[in-house]
Amino acid sequence: MKILVIGSGRMGLGAAFDLAHSSNVETVTVADLDVERARAVAAAVKSDKVKPAQIDVADDRAVVELMRGHDAAISCVTYFHNVRLARAAVEARVNFCDLGGNNSVVAEELALDEAARAAGMNIIPDCGLAPGMVSVLVAHGARRFDHLEAIHIRVGGLPLEPRPPLNYQIVFSVEGLINEYVERARVIRDGKIVEVDSMTEIERLSFAAPFDEMEAF
Structure with a gap:
């Protein structure tokens, strides 16, 4: 090819x-x-x-x-x-x-x-990280179960060695990154596609150091 x-x-x-x-x-x-x-x-x-x-x-x-x-x-x-x-x-x-x-x-x-x-x-379209690679991995994992009630997907793009002041590293385009925070998010609930405001419905997740406790939204 x-x-x-x-x-x-x-x-x-x-x-x-x-x-x-x-x-x-x-x-x-x-x-x-x-x-x-x-x-x-x-x-x-x-x-x-x-x-x-x-x-x-x-x-x-x-x-x-x-x-x-x-x-x-x-x-x-x-x-x-x-x-x-x-x-x-x-x-x-x-x-x-x-x-x-x-x-x-x-x-x-x-x-x-x-x-x-x-x-x-x-x-x-949408063949990046999420949707994209994550969708493929989730589908692959789901096929391994005889019965599956729910799948919870959480995606982050943080450096292995975070450095101040932002503890972040640019790997995506800045325009695309900002868009993720301002555009309404599409989610599937009860089998239907709905839109919700980005940066809402915050939850806390625990990881090993150096990340420890982090927020997901």
């Missing part, structure tokens, strides 16, 4: 590294507006499979043309570009996924379902 990774930040680096070490992946193109950053990712992965490229995600025609040389494209840029990239993927007839980060954006992507089916490709 030939895979296109759009964005050369930390998520793009992680995606490129994993893909480059997958036996069924032939080439990985890492594309960014700043081609030097794309080159830096290619150099960091240390694989002949990884090739840098320059792309402006605002240039729809250029994005479509670049996508057409690949079997799938992964958006590792900030969430507000994802609808535009998903539409480009439909036109290019290339499978597409992204890291999510905003419910309204995901809704617009899901609205492309009919067009995606007609193009013979797939759009899979």
Whole structure:
């Protein structure tokens, strides 16, 4: 397979590294507006499979043309570009996924379902940490039970060695991180999707040092 990774930040680096070490992946193109950053990712992965490229995600025609040389494209840029990239993927007839980060954006992507089916490709939004990896792990674990009453999911992104003053480390885009605190959260209750205000319904969780007691919301 030939895979296109759009964005050369930390998520793009992680995606490129994993893909480059997958036996069924032939080439990985890492594309960014700043081609030097794309080159830096290619150099960091240390694989002949990884090739840098320059792309402006605002240039729809250029994005479509670049996508057409690949079997799938992964958006590792900030969430507000994802609808535009998903539409480009439909036109290019290339499978597409992204890291999510905003419910309204995901809704617009899901609205492309009919067009995606007609193009013979797939759009899979929200493939980041949560939703995304956590959803896959929960589904995998749930299948191991004969009877399951409830699943409680808690997700955090804290450094192993927290340092003052915030005891935090940026690993996601700042825009996406802030959005998690201001956008209403979607939850499933009694089999129905409902929205609640973020940073509400606070609960306390206990962990080993250095985290000890922490808040979840």
